[in-house]
Amino acid sequence: MIDVLVGLFLLAGAAFVLIAAIGIVRLPDLLTRMHASTKAGTLGALLVLVGLAFHQGTGEVVSKAVATALFLLLTAPIAAHMIGRAHARVMQKLNPKSGS
Secondary structure, three states: HHHHHHHHHHHHHHHHHHHHHHHHHHHHHOOOHHHHHHHHHHHHHHHHHHHHHHOOOOHHHHHHHHHHHHHHHHHHHHHHHHHHEEEEHHHHHHHHHOOO
């Protein structure tokens, strides 16, 4: 039963990572690509980590998976914000109507 659950988590995680990769390639601009990569990519990675934690089941692996999940949840939104902010600053400088 655990193997089926692990398989479902891994497949769902791989599907979300695939969706994020397709979104990065297919979406038209930086902000929508960034949204796809941070949301779907993070969820996919978290699902894979949950599958790993269930499969191994040892305290060491579970603690590393939890630490990695926390790191992803803390850094992905900050990185996306900084990329969006840099994009907004560059677009303001490149806009010919602004006079800058």
